[in-house]
Amino acid sequence: MSTTPPIAMVEQPIATAGLGRGRNRSSRTTKIRGYRAGFWVYAGLGVVILSAVFPYYWSFLIGSGDASTISDPDMSWIPGGNFLANAASVVNDPAVNFWPALWNSIYSSTLIAASVVVTSTLAGWAFAKLRFKGSKGLLVFVVATMAVPTQLGVVPLYILFAELGWTGSVGAIIIPALTSAFGVFWMTQYLQQTVPDELIEAARVDGATMLRTFWTIAVPAARPAAAMLFLFTFVGAWNNFFWPFIVLDRRDPTLPVALSLLQSNYFVDYSVVLAGVLLATVPLLLLFVVAGKQLVSGIMAGAVKG
Amino acid sequence: MTATDVRPEAPEAPPQGKDKPVRVLSFSQNLSRWDLKVSPYLYISPFFIMFAVVGLFPIAYTAVISFMEWDLVRNSGEFIGFDQYIWILQNPQFWTALRNTFSIFLLSSVPQLVFAIFIAAMLDKNIRAKTFWRTSVLLPYVMAPVAVALIFSNMFGDNHGLVNNVLTDLGLTPIPWHKDPFWSHVAIATMVNFRWTGYNALILLAAMQAVPRDYYEAATVDGAGAFRQFWSITLPSLRPTLIFVIITSTIGGLQIFDEPSQFDNTGQGGAAQQWLTITLFLYNIGWREWNFGRAAALAWILFLIILVIGLINLLVTRRLVRDEGGRGVSLSRKKGPRR
Numbered sequence: 001m002s003t004t005p006p007i008a009m010v011e012q013p014i015a016t017a018g019l020g021r022g023r024n025r026s027s028r029t030t031k032i033r034g035y036r037a038g039f040w041v042y043a044g045l046g047v048v049i050l051s052a053v054f055p056y057y058w059s060f061l062i063g064s065g066d067a068s069t070i071s072d073p074d075m076s077w078i079p080g081g082n083f084l085a086n087a088a089s090v091v092n093d094p095a096v097n098f099w100p101a102l103w104n105s106i107y108s109s110t111l112i113a114a115s116v117v118v119t120s121t122l123a124g125w126a127f128a129k130l131r132f133k134g135s136k137g138l139l140v141f142v143v144a145t146m147a148v149p150t151q152l153g154v155v156p157l158y159i160l161f162a163e164l165g166w167t168g169s170v171g172a173i174i175i176p177a178l179t180s181a182f183g184v185f186w187m188t189q190y191l192q193q194t195v196p197d198e199l200i201e202a203a204r205v206d207g208a209t210m211l212r213t214f215w216t217i218a219v220p221a222a223r224p225a226a227a228m229l230f231l232f233t234f235v236g237a238w239n240n241f242f243w244p245f246i247v248l249d250r251r252d253p254t255l256p257v258a259l260s261l262l263q264s265n266y267f268v269d270y271s272v273v274l275a276g277v278l279l280a281t282v283p284l285l286l287l288f289v290v291a292g293k294q295l296v297s298g299i300m301a302g303a304v305k306g
Numbered sequence: 307m308t309a310t311d312v313r314p315e316a317p318e319a320p321p322q323g324k325d326k327p328v329r330v331l332s333f334s335q336n337l338s339r340w341d342l343k344v345s346p347y348l349y350i351s352p353f354f355i356m357f358a359v360v361g362l363f364p365i366a367y368t369a370v371i372s373f374m375e376w377d378l379v380r381n382s383g384e385f386i387g388f389d390q391y392i393w394i395l396q397n398p399q400f401w402t403a404l405r406n407t408f409s410i411f412l413l414s415s416v417p418q419l420v421f422a423i424f425i426a427a428m429l430d431k432n433i434r435a436k437t438f439w440r441t442s443v444l445l446p447y448v449m450a451p452v453a454v455a456l457i458f459s460n461m462f463g464d465n466h467g468l469v470n471n472v473l474t475d476l477g478l479t480p481i482p483w484h485k486d487p488f489w490s491h492v493a494i495a496t497m498v499n500f501r502w503t504g505y506n507a508l509i510l511l512a513a514m515q516a517v518p519r520d521y522y523e524a525a526t527v528d529g530a531g532a533f534r535q536f537w538s539i540t541l542p543s544l545r546p547t548l549i550f551v552i553i554t555s556t557i558g559g560l561q562i563f564d565e566p567s568q569f570d571n572t573g574q575g576g577a578a579q580q581w582l583t584i585t586l587f588l589y590n591i592g593w594r595e596w597n598f599g600r601a602a603a604l605a606w607i608l609f610l611i612i613l614v615i616g617l618i619n620l621l622v623t624r625r626l627v628r629d630e631g632g633r634g635v636s637l638s639r640k641k642g643p644r645r
Contacts, residue, residue, distance in 0.1 A: 006604075041431050041433060046440050048428075048572065049443070052445045053442075053445065059453075069643050073565060118354055122349040125349060126347075130345065130346040130349070131343075135346070142353065147559050147612070147616060148365065148615075151588055151608055151609070153360065153364030153365060156368055156602075158598075159367075175360065178356055184350075184353055210341045235448055239449075242453050242563045242589075246593055254441040256555065256564075259452045259456060260567070263568060264571050268461050272532040273456060273460075277453045277457060280631070281453050282460040284449070284450070288457075292441040292444060292445075295448075299444070300440075300512040300515075301512070
């Protein structure tokens, strides 16, 4: 699947959903018959959440058993006590390279997300608020590039990185991801709606340079959108598989690539495989616990509203 | 943040200096003009430079390579015209992969949309702990597709998988998830659905919340029940968002790779190409058989397929959006809230 979140087309100000305005409809809606949530709504949502959590629980269940757990037809729904042992065999397996993979994932995703935020804020600011020749056409071009599939570039990029001797190194997955068309568009939309033109004119009249205007007006205004863009880019980069799978080698993988190696190494012992899967999922799960709310408002903010 | 924050420490270019010579600009004024003109281009340049290097150049080069017999050792190719394209189009595996890709795409997008609409409708009700429910729905989205694939291919195990165990307990016959093409597509589509349903539900929820509540109030007064309101107010208002979700999931779905490549431990799409997808086929040609010319040709064919589907989507979109009175999936700029 695509790594950038497909939430590009914005009709209404991003700020409304993102910053919590426009949510206070509940007081108005309570009066409407048939609109108040009844038992069935909670039951339905409960089922949805159970199915969202179940695979996590399942991987813990299998991951805490031993090789025979999976083939046992009367398998218990209570986790066994082997999770730490299974996790240890993943972490210590020299063929999987768990720690280097974790480190590679952390730093490549952080670098990519930081770079995307900076370059997108700069470009978004220019497209949203600065006047220059060809800005409309260039913005349309940026949006159009979002439709180009990854596959179209992989062969020459691989050849290019092989020529440079970069295949197998994390640089090969960082470099192509440093900018994002989605990010530029996201920032353009956000800044357009959030920053009043008068503010910039005032700054210009006061004699501020362009860079100073950017720094004192755009950057503070962009902060909420930048936080969301960072999160989305981070999650996307962390979970990205196709290109890293092609260009990285087994000794220096990222976590998803390491996971795929896990399967070929331990395909009989699913307890070890699923313990590893859960282990590799923990960092993002933690991020989600901390920032889940922002991710949600980011998705809601970027959606098309009729 | 107020305008006072932007007062400069050193007034470089006082715009209304008293004894400013007419027509002659000071150095700092020139600088300021130059700043005004060049800065926007500087700000957008990182994106365009990167796109030229890692986007535009590879696309063009892929086209060149696709007409070549690529030699990995010499790292150059010999021009052979359309032979690679012909090879791909005459290869039965390509057609199987095409069929599989579309089959998986349909099996994942249709149920996904239906579920997402229902989940969004539930979240749109006046529920307690809104944030909790919304966040929980997104939980699958953070799990890496590879991780999802490993967990689900375990659950869909042919012999001792959870699903088949449950089926056997219910007295049904176990399903050959890995042997039968259709069932393998169902299993892979389930992985996609698991990860994306909640995400799409939130997008649809945002659209639902933009529907003026007065409509529902009026409908209630007119005696319309919950179902009727959903059918006559909610669904029509969702149309542009639905189309948008369909387009994006089509583009993503046609490129599916992670889930099918991890569905078994060989990652080749099954012994009889039961779940070989186009991108998986591309990987097999390019990095198992090391034939870059053919892989490049396949990449271009995939791009053309996406382009055609995208154009069809666009035409359909235009047609459907037109009767919505201008609201739609467009790049509309500087439009205030409609209400």
